[in-house]
Amino acid sequence: MSFVRTYLRVLRLLGVESRLAITLALANIALAVSQFVEPVLFGRIIDALSGVLPAASWSAVRTLAPLMAAWAGFGLFIIVAGVLIAWFSDRLAHRRRNMTLADFFEHVLQLPLAYHAAAHSGRQVKVMLTGTDSLWWLWLSFFREHFAAFVFICVLLPTSLLLNWRLALPLLALCVAFTALTALVMHKAQAMQRAVERHYSDLAETAADTLGNVALVQSFARVELEVSGLKSLVNSLLRAQMPVLSWWAVAAVLTRAATTLTLLVILTVGTYLKLVGSASVGQIVSFMSLAALLITRLEQVVGFSNRLFMDAPKLAEFFEVLDTVPALRDRPDAVDPGRVRGLVAFKDVSFSYDGRRDAVTDLDFTALPGDTVALVGPTGSGKSTALALLYRAFDPRRGLITVDGMDIRTLTLTGLRRNIGVVFQETLLFNRSIAENLCVGKPDAKADEMREAAARAQALEFIDRNPDGLEARIGERGRLLSGGERQRLAIARALLKNPPILILDEATSALDPLTELKVQIALDEVMKGRTTFVIAHRLATVRNATRILVFGNGHIVETGAFDDLMRRSGYFADLVRAQFSTSPLPAARGEHRRPSDAVVED
Ligand code: ADP
Ligand code: MG
Numbered sequence: 001m002s003f004v005r006t007y008l009r010v011l012r013l014l015g016v017e018s019r020l021a022i023t024l025a026l027a028n029i030a031l032a033v034s035q036f037v038e039p040v041l042f043g044r045i046i047d048a049l050s051g052v053l054p055a056a057s058w059s060a061v062r063t064l065a066p067l068m069a070a071w072a073g074f075g076l077f078i079i080v081a082g083v084l085i086a087w088f089s090d091r092l093a094h095r096r097r098n099m100t101l102a103d104f105f106e107h108v109l110q111l112p113l114a115y116h117a118a119a120h121s122g123r124q125v126k127v128m129l130t131g132t133d134s135l136w137w138l139w140l141s142f143f144r145e146h147f148a149a150f151v152f153i154c155v156l157l158p159t160s161l162l163l164n165w166r167l168a169l170p171l172l173a174l175c176v177a178f179t180a181l182t183a184l185v186m187h188k189a190q191a192m193q194r195a196v197e198r199h200y201s202d203l204a205e206t207a208a209d210t211l212g213n214v215a216l217v218q219s220f221a222r223v224e225l226e227v228s229g230l231k232s233l234v235n236s237l238l239r240a241q242m243p244v245l246s247w248w249a250v251a252a253v254l255t256r257a258a259t260t261l262t263l264l265v266i267l268t269v270g271t272y273l274k275l276v277g278s279a280s281v282g283q284i285v286s287f288m289s290l291a292a293l294l295i296t297r298l299e300q301v302v303g304f305s306n307r308l309f310m311d312a313p314k315l316a317e318f319f320e321v322l323d324t325v326p327a328l329r330d331r332p333d334a335v336d337p338g339r340v341r342g343l344v345a346f347k348d349v350s351f352s353y354d355g356r357r358d359a360v361t362d363l364d365f366t367a368l369p370g371d372t373v374a375l376v377g378p379t380g381s382g383k384s385t386a387l388a389l390l391y392r393a394f395d396p397r398r399g400l401i402t403v404d405g406m407d408i409r410t411l412t413l414t415g416l417r418r419n420i421g422v423v424f425q426e427t428l429l430f431n432r433s434i435a436e437n438l439c440v441g442k443p444d445a446k447a448d449e450m451r452e453a454a455a456r457a458q459a460l461e462f463i464d465r466n467p468d469g470l471e472a473r474i475g476e477r478g479r480l481l482s483g484g485e486r487q488r489l490a491i492a493r494a495l496l497k498n499p500p501i502l503i504l505d506e507a508t509s510a511l512d513p514l515t516e517l518k519v520q521i522a523l524d525e526v527m528k529g530r531t532t533f534v535i536a537h538r539l540a541t542v543r544n545a546t547r548i549l550v551f552g553n554g555h556i557v558e559t560g561a562f563d564d565l566m567r568r569s570g571y572f573a574d575l576v577r578a579q580f581s582t583s584p585l586p587a588a589r590g591e592h593r594r595p596s597d598a599v600v601e602d
Helices: 002-052 058-109 113-118 121-163 165-212 214-219 223-275 281-323 383-390 413-418 434-438 447-456 460-465 483-497 513-527 539-544 562-568 571-582
Strands: 344-352 358-367 372-376 398-403 420-423 501-505 531-535 547-552 555-560
Touching: 002 058, 002 121, 002 281, 058 121, 058 281, 121 165, 121 281, 165 214, 165 223, 165 281, 214 223, 223 281, 344 383, 358 383, 358 547, 358 555, 372 383, 372 539, 383 398, 383 501, 383 531, 413 420, 420 483, 434 447, 434 483, 447 460, 447 483, 447 513, 483 501, 483 513, 501 513, 547 562, 547 571, 555 562, 555 571, 562 571
Parallel strands: 372 531, 372 547, 420 501, 501 531
Antiparallel strands: 344 358, 344 398, 547 555
C-alpha cells in the first residue's frame, strides 16, 4: 500500500500545474480509447473483405469506405495526440523536476543545524539528485505511457468481454497472471531494495567525505585503504542488489511464458469457434491484435511497477527530508527590527543539544550597546553554544534572550541575523571568488568597500598578491588559502557587513603573533560603537573587555572586569596564573600564538 501512497504523493506534486496535467490525462484517455477502437475497426474491415459482402459492388464500397476512413482517422489521431502528449509532458516533467529540486534545496537550507550535524552533505546531495530524477521519470512516464496503459486495460477488458466473452477470457487470465506475479516479486524483494538504497546513500556519503578530506587521505597514505573501504561498500551493495534482480528475472520469464500461452489459447479457441460458427475471422484477427496490444501495455505496467518499486526507497528518503520540519520558523506575526542599537540580554537561558545534557545552563547577563563582552573558559564549556543562541542557530530550551528589549523569537530570522556579524570558530568559505565570499553579508558591496574591509582585516596584502585579486577563486572551503588567510577573509566579511552586534569566536586564533596584533588593533577600532562578544585567549583582548564571562561546564562561574576578577583570586585568576607559571615567554614563532598571552588553552 505504501507504493500507492508514494505514487499518489508524486502525482500531487504536479498540483501547481494541475490544468496542464489534467489536460494531458484527458488526452491520454482519448488516446487509449482510439488505440482500442483501431484493431476493432481493422477486424471489421477484414470481415468486409473476406466475402461477407458481394465483391466489387457499390454496396461493398459503401460499407468499406467509412470503415477505412474511420480507421485512417483514428490512426492519424493516435499519431498527432501521441506527439502532442509527448511534447507537453516532456516540458512539464523537466520544469517540475527543476522547480522541485530548487524547493528541496531551499527546504534543506532551512533545516536546523542539529539536523545537518547528523546528515552528511554528500548524502543530502545524493537524496536530492536521485529523488528528483525519480520524480521526473515517474511524471514523464505517467503521461507518456502509464496512464494510457492503465486506461487501455480498463477499457479493453470489459469491452472485449462484450465483443466475444470466450475469446476475452484468456486476456483476462493474462492480466491476472501479470498482476499476481508482479505483486509476488514486489512483496518478496521490498525489504531488499530498501537495503540497496541505504547502501547507495552510504556510498555517496563515504565518497563525498573522502573527497572532502583528500589532503588527509594522501598525506596519511590512505588511498588504498579508502578505496578498499569503498569497494567493500560496493560489494555489500551488489550482494543486496542481486537477489532483487533475480526475482525480477523470474517474473520476466514467467510473464513471457504466460504471453505466449495466451496467444496460443486465443488462436486455438478462435479456430474452434470459427469452425462451430461462433466467431468470424475478423474477430480472431481483432483479438490477436488486442492481445498484442494488451501484452505491450501489461509489460509497460510491469516495467512501471518495477521502476516504482526500485525508486520507492529513493522517494521515501526524499520525502523524509521534505517532511522534516525546520525547527526555527518565523512566527506569523514576526517583525523586522530594522537596525538595532545592540542591547543584548540573556535571562536564565539553558539549552541542550540532545535533550539530556545541558550544553549551557542558566546564562544570565546583559551587554549594553557598545560593550565588549569577553567569554573565556575551557574548551567545551559552552561559549560558542551561548553565542549561537543569540543568532538563533538554536532556540533555548528555557529562558529568554532579548535584543533592544525585544524577545528575539518575535523577530524575523533575517531581520535578526542582519544585525549580527559572526566570525566563526572554523572559517566557513564558499568555493567561489574572494569577492563573492566577502559580500556574503552585503550583496551590493562595491569593490572599494571590499578592499577597505579587507585592509582593516589585514587581508588586502595577500589578496593583491594574487594576480586575479578579488576575483581569485579560493577552492572548496577556501582550501587554496592558508588558515590565517581564511580567518582574515572571515573577519573582513564580518566587517563589511557592518552590524551593530559582532561575534568573534576565536577569530584570530590561526594568525601569527604579528598579524594577530595588527588585526587586533583593527578589531579594537571596529568594536567601538558595536556590542561585541569575543571568545578569545589573548590577554590583551580580555583585559580591555567591559566584562568577562568565565564559563565552566556550561555555567557562568565568574563575571566582572579583568581587575575585579584578578583581585577576587577565584577561578579566572587561577586560570591566568596557571598560564604564566606553566609557560615561560617563548620567541614568537610562525602561526603559533604566544602561550603566555593565553588565558585559556583552547
Ligand atoms: P566551546 O565553544 O566553549 O568550546 P561549545 O559551545 O562548542 O564549547 O560546546 C559545548 C558543549 O556542547 C560541548 O560538550 C560540545 O561537545 C557540545 N556540542 C557543541 N556543538 C554541538 C552540536 N552541534 N551537537 C551536539 N553537541 C554539541
Ligand atoms: Mg567554541
